[in-house]
Structure formats: C-alpha cells, structure tokens
Amino acid sequence: MEFSLIDRIRKLTAQGRDDVRLGIGDDAALLAVPTGQELAAAIDTMVEGVHFPSGTAAADIGWKALAVNLSDLAAMGATPAWALLALSLPNADAVFIDGLATGFAQLAQHYRLALVGGDTTRGALTISVAVHGFVPPGKALTRAGARVGDTVLVTGTLGDAAGGLELIQRKHGRDDEQTAYLVERLNRPMPRVAAGLALRERASACIDVSDGLLADLGHICTSSRVGAEIETALLPRSPALLDLFGDAASCEFALAGGDDYELCFTVPPQQVAAVQADLARLGCSATCIGRIVEGKGIQILDREGRPLAPGRQGWDHFSA
C-alpha cells in the first residue's frame, strides 16, 4: 500500500538536524548519537477503539501518537531527537492522512524532532511510534531510585483526560470551555519534556502517568522496593474537572484515570522547594501528594487521614 504519510511528515518536520546523516528514503536511517550521550529508546502503539475513541480527529491521533512516546522520554529525562513511525490504515484517505501528518508534525516541530523512517500498510487503524532521545550517562531518571522518606510529587493536574473521555462517551452535547479543556487534555497531551530534563539532578525516581496514578506510582514502588502513601485531599485537579464532576468522581479519575501524561516523581523532602522552583520557572506546577514508606503497594488516605480502599487499581484503557 502506497500513501504519502511518511513523505508528508518529512516535509513538515525538522530537516536541519546534522545528527541525521541519512534520513527517510533508504533501507534504514543513519544517525549519529552525540559523543558522550546515551540513547534512550521507546515504542508505543495506539489502536482505534482502544487508545482513542473512533471518530477522534486525525490531527489529534497524529499528535497523541507522538506525545505518548515523548512522554516516555520525558520520564527518563531524555532530550527528544528522532522518531520512526509505523501506520496501518484501512484505506488511503488523503484528508485523514493529511490531518495525521499535520498533528504529528506540529508536536515534532516543537522539539525539532526529525522523523527518520516509517512504514505504511493497509490494516486496522493502528499507529506505532518509536522515539529516540539523548541523556548523559548515569543521569537518566528511572523508576528504581525512590527511597523511604522521599516525597511523591506530580506535575500539572490529574484526571483531566479521564474526565474528557467520559464527556465524549456520554455524547452529552455540551459545548462549553470546561468541556473543551478536558477533551483537549485527552486529545492533545503535552509531554513534560522540559520538566523531565529539569528533574534529572533532583528526582530519585520518575514515571509518566499513562495508565493512572495508582498503576504508575505502583511501578515506582515495585522497581524501588518500597511502598507509598497518597492523600486524596492533595491530588491536584483542574477547576474544569472539579466543576464538571465534583470532588468524589474527580478524585477517582485522578487516582485511576489514565492518559494524563504528567510526571510522577520522588525527591528527598529537603529538595521539594528547589524542585518546585525549578519547574515553576518552566511554567510547570508540581504538587506534593504523599510520601514513600517501607513495605509495598500504595495506601490511599482520605481527608481525615484514614486508609481508603480504591475502587479501581489502574486503567486498562476505556474499552476495558
């Protein structure tokens, strides 16, 4: 199947990277990792009806397919450089392809990321992106460094994407600013790349919130062999989410909703003020939501500090 997606994105994205020795158009790209840097690499797939609702705009799909991957680089504290794209599409719809290319390229341009290869085939709508970035040796953020006593923080607000999805699925027909905000948060997540870079010198562990706070903080706990306590009263939620869903539902979204692509990270308590100041300079809020404790698993504390059993332990995408 021949369609021009890869070529269209190529024309819309960074051409001037001198670390791309040979770009799209041969059997493989030839790339130069800067001397003294390690390569961070990840791959993520989005499937229609699993990772985004049918009917999502093509430009949003293109944007998000790259965003979820850049979020993985952000969580490692890596600087984005290159991507490979594999797309399956039921038919070669020029308008759809153009939209997809535009959305992908908009986000790519933001980071001067170059698309260096791709493959397009006929099939159910599926988009896989492999991203590559750079990080100085030994400086990458991982899930494994959280220590007992560390403070747990998250960037931005949680639960917005789950709220946006709920609104789309209700087909409620509202057309106000708050709805638009939450749907935008679902469809156009902005990966926390600059925040990830700023955290490299201070965070003891980091992960992006893709599957939901409980699931993703759970990965930090497992990798670091510790437990965590989270206070629901501290969970940062947007005014839009609180207004449209109230405290209880927004809290559930913040704990178990996925697709936020904020960073959840841990720092020693004496570093909290400094890290918040670092991120504030980037226009990024960072909220303390709990602490790392001995043991394993996550304990959720309600407004009175009483342990709470969560209703859902994660997020298997909306079709679950």
Add this chain to the structure above:
Amino acid sequence: MEFSLIDRIRKLTAQGRDDVRLGIGDDAALLAVPTGQELAAAIDTMVEGVHFPSGTAAADIGWKALAVNLSDLAAMGATPAWALLALSLPNADAVFIDGLATGFAQLAQHYRLALVGGDTTRGALTISVAVHGFVPPGKALTRAGARVGDTVLVTGTLGDAAGGLELIQRKHGRDDEQTAYLVERLNRPMPRVAAGLALRERASACIDVSDGLLADLGHICTSSRVGAEIETALLPRSPALLDLFGDAASCEFALAGGDDYELCFTVPPQQVAAVQADLARLGCSATCIGRIVEGKGIQILDREGRPLAPGRQGWDHFSA
C-alpha cells in the same frame, strides 16, 4: 491489555550485551552506541492478511517480523544490535504468544540481538519491529551509488517466496520436499546480514528484495539516477521453483514476486570476481543478472536479448 510476550522474548534473548545500559522495564531503554559508529535504524510492520496469510504459524510470524527488519540492516551493511517490538493481538492466547516469542527469539539469538523495549495492545493482529544496528561512518551501503557500467548482482535465488505463497493459496495439499522448501523460504526468510557486511567495501549500491526485483532495483535506479538492463536468462532460481512452476512462471516470480529478502547490489565489473569470492566464503552465492546503463527505468531482455515488457511492475503484497 497485559500479556507476557515482551517478557518471554526478553528471557529468550541476549542478556549479556554491555551496550544495553537499561533494558526492558522502565519508560525507555538506555543504550550505548559504540564510539565511532553510526546508528542504523528502521521500522517495518506486518499485518495479518496483508503480509502473511491468516493461519501462518505464530513462530513464523515472530521470526519473519524480525527478519524483514534485519534485512533492512543487511542492505545498509549494518551490524544488528537492538530491537523494539509493538504487537497488537485480538486476544491473549498463551500458545500463540509463546510461539511468537519463540520464533522472534530464535532469529534474535542468531545475531545476539537484544529486545530492549516493547508494547502490547489489543487489536487486529499487527506486529511492528524497529531495529537498530551499527555501521562505521561513511561505510553504509545506500541505494544511491550505482554508476553506469556497474554490474547488477543478487544473492541467493529469487521468486521462491512468491512460489511458496502461490502454493499456500492454492491449498493444493502437496507435501513434498520442494513445496516445503518454498514455503520455508516464504515463512522463514534468512536476512543476508553477513553478506551485507562483506559488501561494504565493494558494492556501489545495495537494497534488499522485499517488494520484488523490479520494484527494488527500480529504487536503486531512481536514487542513483541511472537505468538498468536485466537478462531473464540470468535470474537465479531454485531447482524447486523451476520444477514446480517451470521457466515462464518462475521468471515472473523472480522479477515481480516479493518477500525474498535477498540483496540486490551493484559493483564495478572489475570487482565482480572478488565480491563473488567474498560471499562464497560466507556460503552465499551471488549471480550477475545485468548492468547499470544511462537513462532511467529497467529494461528486461529475454533469452535472445530482445526487450520485454514486464507483466507486473512490482508487488503490493498478496492481497493486491
């Protein structure tokens, strides 16, 4: 969707690569490209019903998904190192997943290739692999270097995979050695990695035959701004293909059938003997099939040296 494919492959493949600083299990892998080497990177997708018939054994799918990507590295003269894998699967069938992991790992082990990341989702059966390899700066084989007067060669034999596919689609029920040979060539292509490395010092241009000789040699011609003449009488075909399909059909398969994953390359005439000797030492035949000429496009010459109009100009997979 959670299933253990990535973990199973991880356990079955290279663990001891010291260029993998952090493997599967975090947001991204951390990798070290050897000093003085460039990174070659490519991605390819296989979709059920497009790139392999429904009913193909899971182990064959796993093998082939990696093989078609390693073939891209072979065509660049790159040494395989790492892969990322994205799989969509309708349901978590343990036997199928085990087969897929086994087939992928068998080929990966052959090259000490490490799987460093992956993503598994629910969806139509689709498998995307991104591969990474190393090549010294300036030494990569590309499609762009063919010069007028160069000899065109191919490794191995052509048309076997198309013959194997034809036999499967006929559901003819034959169960002889020749049929088994051709079906094996379709399902278990062996990428010409060692040949690609050996060609680095001698070939002026190189491509792997994935879409069919005419289509792929056409890419060399376009990139190199030259034309080519091919003599049908010279096309290397296996005894099995000739026996089962005869001269005319096997010739068509050799010209336009895809999925062979042999290398098509060009060398100055005075290098032909040396390059054939180099490849013979690797157990790989290399057959002269024509020459690079001025102009553009490919001219096919019949047994009497008369120009022939090809029936098909390429290969858009068997569903075309």
